[in-house]
Structures are given as C-alpha cells and as structure tokens.
Amino acid sequence: QVQLVESGGGLVQAGGSLRLSCAASGRTFSIYVMGWFRQAPGKEREFVGAISWSGGSTYYADSDSLNGRFTISRDNAKNTVYLQMNSLRPEDTAVYYCAAGAHITTDWGTYDYWGQGTQVTVSS
Numbered sequence: 594q595v596q597l598v599e600s601g602g603g604l605v606q607a608g609g610s611l612r613l614s615c616a617a618s619g620r621t622f623s624i625y626v627m628g629w630f631r632q633a634p635g636k637e638r639e640f641v642g643a644i645s646w647s648g649g650s651t652y653y654a655d656s657d658s659l660n661g662r663f664t665i666s667r668d669n670a671k672n673t674v675y676l677q678m679n680s681l682r683p684e685d686t687a688v689y690y691c692a693a694g695a696h697i698t699t700d701w702g703t704y705d706y707w708g709q710g711t712q713v714t715v716s717s
Contacts, residue, residue: 595619595693595706602689602711605681609715613676615691615708623647623669626694629676630701631687631713638690640699641665644674652697658684681715688712 601613615627628643642653644665651665662681667674674691689711692704 595622595625597691597693597706597708599689599691599708599711602713604714604716607682607715607717609681610677610679611681611713613678613689613691613711613713615674615676617672617674617693622672622693625706626697627665627667627674628692628694628697628701628704629663629665629674630690630692631685632690632710633684633687636687638701639687640701641676641689643697643699645697650697654699658682678713681713683715683717686713686715 596618597615599615629641630638631641632638640654642665644651644667648667662679664677691708693706694704
C-alpha cells in the first residue's frame, strides 16, 4: 500500500504560480511512476503529466492548454513529487490529484494509488 497526500493548492490570480506537493508513505516510493491528474467540475479526469521512478523522464499531456507551463519533479529522499504550475489561467481551475503506478501512461485507470486531491482555483 502507498498513501498519498497532496498539498499546496489554493486560490491564485491568473498569471500566478503554485507548487503542489504529493507526499508518499508506505511501500517504497522510489519504485513508482508518479502521475498528476486534474478534474474540473463537470469534466472527466485529465492527465497532466508523469515522472519516472528515477526522475530521469517526464511526460506531459499533449495539450495546447498546458503549453510548457507545468513541470513535474520528484525527490525520492523525501518521498515527494511536485507539480510546479506557472502562468496559471482560470481554465486550470480543478482538483489536482497525484497517483502512483507501474508505468507512465495517460490512462488514470492504470494507476494503483491515489491521493485525496487538492483544489486549485485561478481567478481572472
């Protein structure tokens, strides 16, 4: 079992930045791929990006809406993965989730463990 707890969400003005953290406990964190997803009201859960177990590879959603504004990193010594979000837009408003899995995929159904989510609200 892996327990995941996100933090760092909140209210920010458009153009601002936030860094989300996801702290893991339980089984060895470093063996897992870590993904970030988001879900806006009335919309399906959307893949944001993922990072390999070593941190050496990252993969981001092929989406014009992200446009290089988000960066994922991890610190295995701290059992934590991060999502740095810059130049935030109102359309980034969503609940953001981290997830742990065996492979980098965009399919949320393939991830084994999930956090409870953290709300990000971007005001215009």
